[in-house]
Amino acid sequence: MSAVDDAVALISAASLVGIDEVYGNNLPQEAIDSLDKTVVLVTDAANNPSGYGNGDFWRLYQEVEVQVWYSQEFDGDPETLEVALMKAFVHAGWQVVAVRQRTLDQDTQQLMNTFYFSREKNIGGN
Numbered sequence: 001m002s003a004v005d006d007a008v009a010l011i012s013a014a015s016l017v018g019i020d021e022v023y024g025n026n027l028p029q030e031a032i033d034s035l036d037k038t039v040v041l042v043t044d045a046a047n048n049p050s051g052y053g054n055g056d057f058w059r060l061y062q063e064v065e066v067q068v069w070y071s072q073e074f075d076g077d078p079e080t081l082e083v084a085l086m087k088a089f090v091h092a093g094w095q096v097v098a099v100r101q102r103t104l105d106q107d108t109q110q111l112m113n114t115f116y117f118s119r120e121k122n123i124g125g126n
Helices: 003-014 029-033 078-091
Strands: 021-024 039-053 056-069 095-099 111-122
Touching (some): 003 021, 003 056, 003 111, 039 111, 078 111
Parallel strands (some): 021 039
16 A cells, blocks of 8 residues: 555544544545535655665655644644644654644634654565
C-alpha cells in the first residue's frame, strides 16, 4: 500500500474523537463545502529511494502531509486531538517530522493545522 493509503487507514482505525472524515489525495466537493465536520486530508510529501547497495535500493523514505480542518462547531481541545493523532502515528512506527501552527481560514472561519509524518519502508531489493 502507498504511504497515503496506510496513513488514512491508520487514522481511521485510531477512531480519534473529533475526526469525522478522513480522505486520501483529494477532498470530494461535499467535504470542501462542509463546515460542520472535522475533516482530515492525507497527501504525499515525499517518496524517495534510500538504503542503497549493490547498484540497487531496498527502502523508501516516505513522508505524508496531514491537514486537519476543524468543524466550526468543534467544542473539544484541538491540542488533545492533535496529540492523539501524533501518538497514533508514532505508535505505528512513524516519526513526527513537523507540526505547523494552527491557523484560522479567513473564508470559512475554520481552524486548521498541518502535520508531517515520515517512515522508512522496506521494499526489498536485489
